[in-house]
Amino acid sequence: MNSFMNSxxxxxxxxxxxxxxxxxxxxxxxxxxxxxxxxxxxxxxQAADEKSFGVVLWHPSIGKFNKFAMDNKGITELNLALLxxxxxNLPEEILKVAATNLTCSAxxxxxxxxxxxxxxxxxxxxxxxxxxxxxxxxxxxxxxATASSKIYALPEEKQYxxxxxxxxxxxxxxxNTHHNSFTPTKKLEYAINVAQAAKDNGxxxxxxxxxxxxxxxxxxxxxxxxxxxxxxxxxxxxxxDGEQVYKDLLEKSAELGPDKTxxxxxxxxxxTGVALSYGKGIDDAIMAxxxxxxxxxxxxxxxxxxxxxxxxxxxEDLTSIVGNNVISELKGDDGLDVLASLPKPIREEVxxxxx
Numbered sequence: 001m002n003s004f005m006n007s008x009x010x011x012x013x014x015x016x017x018x019x020x021x022x023x024x025x026x027x028x029x030x031x032x033x034x035x036x037x038x039x040x041x042x043x044x045x046q047a048a049d050e051k052s053f054g055v056v057l058w059h060p061s062i063g064k065f066n067k068f069a070m071d072n073k074g075i076t077e078l079n080l081a082l083l084x085x086x087x088x089n090l091p092e093e094i095l096k097v098a099a100t101n102l103t104c105s106a107x108x109x110x111x112x113x114x115x116x117x118x119x120x121x122x123x124x125x126x127x128x129x130x131x132x133x134x135x136x137x138x139x140x141x142x143x144x145a146t147a148s149s150k151i152y153a154l155p156e157e158k159q160y161x162x163x164x165x166x167x168x169x170x171x172x173x174x175x176n177t178h179h180n181s182f183t184p185t186k187k188l189e190y191a192i193n194v195a196q197a198a199k200d201n202g203x204x205x206x207x208x209x210x211x212x213x214x215x216x217x218x219x220x221x222x223x224x225x226x227x228x229x230x231x232x233x234x235x236x237x238x239x240x241d242g243e244q245v246y247k248d249l250l251e252k253s254a255e256l257g258p259d260k261t262x263x264x265x266x267x268x269x270x271x272t273g274v275a276l277s278y279g280k281g282i283d284d285a286i287m288a289x290x291x292x293x294x295x296x297x298x299x300x301x302x303x304x305x306x307x308x309x310x311x312x313x314x315x316e317d318l319t320s321i322v323g324n325n326v327i328s329e330l331k332g333d334d335g336l337d338v339l340a341s342l343p344k345p346i347r348e349e350v351x352x353x354x355x
Contacts, residue, residue, distance in 0.1 A: 007089055009067045010054075010079045012045050025157075026081055029181050034081070037074030045069060054079065054098040054105075056129045064129075068098050070105040077111045084114035088150075088158050091140040093130060100126050115174070116159075151197060153190045160190065162197040169203065172210045179209060180278045184262045184286045188213060213286065218259050220291040226250060228288035232274050235282065242272040253289075262289040300340050301347060309354050310335045321349045 008014060014023040027035055040048065045066050050056045054068030068083060070076040080102045087095055099120035103113050113121050153160035153171050162168045171194045179187055191213035198205045205211050222228065229250045236242045245268055253261045266285035269275040278284045299305075311331045318327050322342070329338045330350070339350060 008086065009090070010069065010082055011039050011075070012042055012069075013067075014082070015039060016042055022157075023082075025183075025186075026085055027078065028183060030077055030081055031074075033074035034077040035074075037072070037078050039075070039078075040069060050128065053128060054083070054101040055094055057094070057132050058129055059132050068102055070102055073109040073111065076102060076105045076109055080106050080111065080114060080117070084116045085157060085159065087116050088143070091135045092143065093135050094132075096120060097126060097128055097130055101128055151193075153193045153197075154186060155193070160194075162194055165201055165203060168194060168197050168201060172198070172205055172208055175213075176209050179213070180275070180284060184259075184266050184284075187284075187286060188216065188218070215293050216286060216290040217293040218290060219257075221253070221258050221261075222287070222289055222291050225253065225289055228283055231282060232269070232272070235274055235277065236272060239272065242268075245272075258290050262286050265289055300336070301344070301351065303351050303354070305336060305339065305351060305354065307333075307335055310339065310350075313350070313353050317353050318350070321346060321353075 008017055008019060011023065014020070045053075046064075048066060048069070048071075050064075050066060052069060052071035053066040054070050057065040057067060059065075068079040070079060083090075083095075083098055083102055087099075090098075099117045100122045103117055103121040104123060104125050105111075106113055107121070107123055150158075150161050150163045152158050153162050160171050160174070162171050171190075175190060175194065179190075182190060191210050194210050195205060195214035197203075198210070229246050233243045233246050236246075249261065249264055249268060256264065262285045265288065266275070269278075269282075269285055274282055275284075282288075313330075315327055318330065322330065326338070326342075329335065332338070339347060342350070
C-alpha cells in the first residue's frame with residue numbers, strides 16, 4: 001500500500017487514531033458550529049454519498065476511502081482546518097482535490113479559508129475521486145523531506161513557516177491581526193519563535209507585537225495583575241458567579257504561577273465573554289498576567305548600556321555626578337530606566353564613566 005495511506009487525513013481519522021489532544025487544540029480556535037459538528041463514525045463515513053466529501057481515495061486492491069466530509073457548515077470548517085494542518089504531509093494530488101472542494105464548500109457556507117489553502121480556493125467543485133496507485137511517490141517523499149527542513153512558528157503543528165525573510169515578516173504581520181485567536185501557550189510559542197527567527201536573520205522587529213509578547217517573563221506576574229482582574233469584574237457588571245471565579249483565580253494565582261494562571265484566565269475570559277473585548281480596554285490573558293522581562297541593556301543616547309555596567313561603576317565617581325541618594329537606584333533592577341530619566345547632561349556624564 002502507498003506510504004501516505006496511513007496518514008491522518010480528516011476528523012474521523014483523528015478520532016479513530018485516538019489523537020484527541022491534538023484535535024482539541026485545533027478545534028479550540030474554530031467556531032461553535034465546528035465545535036458542535038456531528039462527526040460520523042468510520043462506518044458512516046464510508047457508507048455516505050461520495051459527493052459529500054472533499055476527496056475519495058480509491059485503491060484497486062482495497063477499495064475506496066471517503067475523506068473530508070463537507071456536507072454541512074460545521075464539519076466543513078473542521079475538516080478545512082485539519083487539511084490546512086496536514087497540508088505539508090499529503091501528496092500534492094490529494095491536497096489539490098481536497099482543498100479545491102473544501103474551499104468551494106467553505107465559500108458557500110461563508111467560512112474563512114485558511115491562509116495555507118488560499119492558493120487552492122475555488123468557487124466550483126472538481127472531480128473528487130483519486131486513484132492512489134497513480135500518485136507520484138517520489139514527489140511526495142521530496143515534498144515531506146523539504147517540509148521537514150522548514151522552520152515554523154508553531155513547529156509541532158508545522159504551521160506558519162518562518163524559513164525565509166519574507167515568511168518571517170508575513171508571520172509578524174499575521175500575528176498583528178490574529179494573535180487573539182491563539183491560546184496563551186501557542187501565542188507565546190509563536191511570538192518567541194518568530195522573534196528568534198528574526199534575530200537569526202537580522203530582521204528588525206522592534207516595536208512590534210511579536211517583540212512585545214516575546215519579551216514577556218513567564219516566571220513573573222504583572223505588577224498590575226490585581227487591577228486587570230478588577231477590570232474584568234467591572235466589565236461583568238451584575239454577573240456574581242463570574243465575579244467569584246475571577247476572585248478565586250486571584251487568590252490561587254501565587255500557587256499556580258504566571259503561566260498556569262494565564263491559561264486559566266484565558267478560559268475564564270472566554271466563558272464570561274471578556275475575551276471578546278481583548279484590545280478594547282481589556283488586556284488579553286497573557287499581558288494581564290505576565291510581567292515584561294527586565295532588559296539586560298539598551299541604547300541610551302547612542303550608547304548601549306547594560307545593568308552590569310552600571311553596577312560596576314565606582315560609587316565615588318557617581319556621587320560627584322548624581323549624589324548619594326540616586327546611586328542605589330542606578331544600581332537597582334530599574335537602573336537603566338533611572339539613567340534614561342536623568343537630564344541629558346547628567347546622563348552623558350554617567351555614560352562617560354563606562355569603560
